[in-house]
Amino acid sequence: MSKIPVWIDCDTGVDDAAALLTANQLDNVQIVGLSTVAGNVPLDKTTVNTLKICDLMKKDYPVYMGADRPWIRPYVDASDVHGNDGLGGAPLPAPSRKPENKKAWDALYEEAVRQDGELVLVAIGPLTNVATALTLHPDLKDYLKKILIMGGAAVGGNRTASAEFNIYVDPDAAQTVFRCGKQITMFGLDVTQKAYVTAEEMDRIAEKVTPVTTFFKESMAPRMPFYEDLGIVGVCLHDVCPMLYLKYPEIFELEEAGVYVETQAELTLGKTVTDLFSDHQFEKKNAMVALRVDREAFFRHFSDALQSY
Ligand code: BDR
Numbered sequence: 001m002s003k004i005p006v007w008i009d010c011d012t013g014v015d016d017a018a019a020l021l022t023a024n025q026l027d028n029v030q031i032v033g034l035s036t037v038a039g040n041v042p043l044d045k046t047t048v049n050t051l052k053i054c055d056l057m058k059k060d061y062p063v064y065m066g067a068d069r070p071w072i073r074p075y076v077d078a079s080d081v082h083g084n085d086g087l088g089g090a091p092l093p094a095p096s097r098k099p100e101n102k103k104a105w106d107a108l109y110e111e112a113v114r115q116d117g118e119l120v121l122v123a124i125g126p127l128t129n130v131a132t133a134l135t136l137h138p139d140l141k142d143y144l145k146k147i148l149i150m151g152g153a154a155v156g157g158n159r160t161a162s163a164e165f166n167i168y169v170d171p172d173a174a175q176t177v178f179r180c181g182k183q184i185t186m187f188g189l190d191v192t193q194k195a196y197v198t199a200e201e202m203d204r205i206a207e208k209v210t211p212v213t214t215f216f217k218e219s220m221a222p223r224m225p226f227y228e229d230l231g232i233v234g235v236c237l238h239d240v241c242p243m244l245y246l247k248y249p250e251i252f253e254l255e256e257a258g259v260y261v262e263t264q265a266e267l268t269l270g271k272t273v274t275d276l277f278s279d280h281q282f283e284k285k286n287a288m289v290a291l292r293v294d295r296e297a298f299f300r301h302f303s304d305a306l307q308s309y
Pocket residue numbers: 013014015016040078081124125150158164165166238239
């Protein structure tokens with residue numbers, strides 16, 4: 001079976017880590033590069049965390065650093081959710097490697113050209129690197145097979161009442177990505193808040209004791225109260241959704257829609273304005289929006305991936 005070459009742009013916090021661990025075990029996926037961006041925690045930490053997860057997976061995927069701040073807006077982090085280190089304080093050894101010298105946006109472009117139209121880009125952090133790459137290399141979009149993102153929400157928000165974190169951090173970059181002319185596959189809160197694992201399920205995964213399952217439980221379990229406060233009965237694995245979609249698209253339901261990002265307003269800054277529930281008012285349907293997931297199947301595939309280390 002020929003594998004899908006995948007580039008992952010991440011801001012490695014706890015669910016990014018779970019997403020990397022998942023993607024690495026999908027037998028139809030070949031990770032060809034990783035890039036890091038300021039998001040959940042500052043860039044130096046998202047980079048160190050990504051390198052630590054590579055060591056945990058015993059893989060030497062090249063890691064490229066990208067933007068240390070959003071395009072225009074002041075940077076805000078999510079260390080309240082992911083902990084000061086971004087990995088919930090779960091102990092992992094210091095990384096054995098350093099990041100590559102090349103900038104994320106140039107490395108991504110070069111790999112896309114090398115893969116000649118086959119590369120799938122999965123972005124699970126703020127979209128600063130991706131927007132920079134699309135701007136500096138205008139033909140990048142033609143070389144990419146697909147762009148999958150975790151970000152946004154047709155309804156609601158988590159960072160504010162109307163905005164999801166990844167989009168809120170850099171709405172200007174996000175708007176550039178949604179307007180780039182290539183259809184975006186969007187895994188927003190509509191679906192990712194349905195993709196949770198309960199405390200009991202975390203215990204079940206960790207029953208097979210390995211460094212990976214132990215790390216997963218130690219990094220995730222302390223996040224439980226945060227989600228309980230939101231009325232969700234488990235921890236959301238936002239960033240795992242686009243990864244599992246690469247192998248199990250049938251467990252997700254998506255609808256085509258127009259999606260544009262609010263970059264000006266105060267109350268709704270970073271909202272992914274989606275015309276799904278408004279008579280499909282936008283002329284251009286620039287996104288496939290994931291709305292539902294078969295949670296049982298999601299848990300089963302995730303659990304299998306983590307237990308297969
Ligand atoms: C998204 O924001 C980050 O905190 C998570 O890693 C995920 O990418 C969820 O809103």
